[in-house]
Amino acid sequence: MKKFAFILFLAVITIIAGCGDKSEGSSGDGSIKIVAAHNQTSPENPYQDGLLKFKEVAEAESDGNIKVEVHAGTIGTEESELVEKLKTGGADVVLVSPGFMTQTGIKEVNLLALPYLFDSYEHWEKVVDGEVGDKMANIINEKSNNDFKLLGYWTAGxxxxxxxxxxxxxxxxxxxxxxxxxxxxxxxxxxxxxxxxxxxxxxxxxxxxxxxxxxxxxxxxxxxxxxxxxxxxxxxxxxxxxxxxTTRFLLVNGNKFDSYTKEQQEIILKAAEASVKAERESLYKQEEEYxxxxxxxxxxxxxxxxxxxxxxxxxxxxxxxxxxxxxxxxxxxxxxx
CATH class of the missing domain: 3.40.190.170 (Bacterial extracellular solute-binding protein, family 7)
Known part of the structure; x- marks a missing residue:
């Protein structure tokens, strides 16, 4: 009986240890679910196009092992709600503006929201896709203590x-x-x-x-x-x-991102890059249409x-x-x- 109890104890310890090795949000088969959210309720909004592209690429590149749920205003129509969910695990990828990010104590990001800072989309893209954008991404990550990792720059027109x-x-x-x-x-x-x-x-x-x-x-x-x-x-x-x-930040929880495998991280970054392109193209097209x-x-x-x-x-x-x-x-x- 004692021998049986000892074997049972070892089995429980093994199960607990195994669970500890899994990434947060992952299932037993190694797959993970990502909740991606923005605050706009219109299905025609460029934000929706961007996140749907993120979903498409992440799921395709992972052969379905990364599953993405896209929420258009359904888990928060205020940026404060989305960022709180990002911190607490209710969301994994969210979209926010510089104005809101300053409320988290990262005042430097408001530089990108100054009136008449940019004079064209070409100018804006050169800035956010270049050295300045890289430096701002580092500031966001460092000053948030890795709560926020920037995946890409979107625009709201x-x-x-x-x-x-x-x-x-x-x-x-x-x-x-x-x-x-x-x-x-x-x-x-x-x-x-x-x-x-x-x-x-x-x-x-x-x-x-x-x-x-x-x-x-x-x-x-x-x-x-x-x-x-x-x-x-x-x-x-x-x-x-x-x-x-305008500049918008596509963010992931940095600590959760670090818990993913290297392969999962690479796929998420690739999906984010595709989403940036899709969202910008959608917005530029819609500006003329609307x-x-x-x-x-x-x-x-x-x-x-x-x-x-x-x-x-x-x-x-x-x-x-x-x-x-x-x-x-x-x-x-x-x-x-």
């Missing part, structure tokens, strides 16, 4: 003004309430133009524009046209200010001399970069134009 009247000059913004960030350098920039930054949840913005809660807002064509903001009286005039070529849809629906689009806006932004960029300790990166970005 180039942002423009839309409101109850067109802009012919900066003076037309004087006294207009605008749905935008209400703190930080972005809010300070719009205050200096004469606008009044106002906080409205994204899901409530259509109603806020319709009911005169705000006079205007700013975003990229695929986002505000998909939400029909351009069909309201306070959203029908679109002025192409082009003030932000601009035309806005015009077809009766919205009025006009261009504006951006130079006064660019000049206003420069000293704010200098001050913000100095406070973040990334003046060298700001200069590199300017040199790459």
């Amino acid at each position: 180039v942002r423009h003004y839309y409101g109850k009247k067109p802009l012919q000059s900066m003076e037309d913004l004087e006294g207009l309430t605008m749905r935008t960030q209400t703190s930080g350098v972005v809010a300070n920039y719009w205050k200096q133009t004469g606008a009044i930054p106002t906080s409205v949840a994204w899901g409530e913005l259509y109603q806020a524009l319709q009911q005169d809660v705000v006079d205007s807002a700013e975003n990229a064509y695929p986002y505000f046209v998909q939400q029909n903001h351009h069909t309201t009286d306070n959203g029908k005039y679109i002025t192409e200010t082009g003030h932000d070529y 601009k035309q849809k806005a015009i077809d629906d009766g919205a009025k689009v006009n261009e504006i001399d951006r130079q006064p806006f660019i000049e206003l932004a420069k000293p704010l960029q200098d001050k913000a970069a100095k406070e973040m300790g990334v003046t060298d990166l700001l200069e590199k970005i300017r040199e790459m134009k």
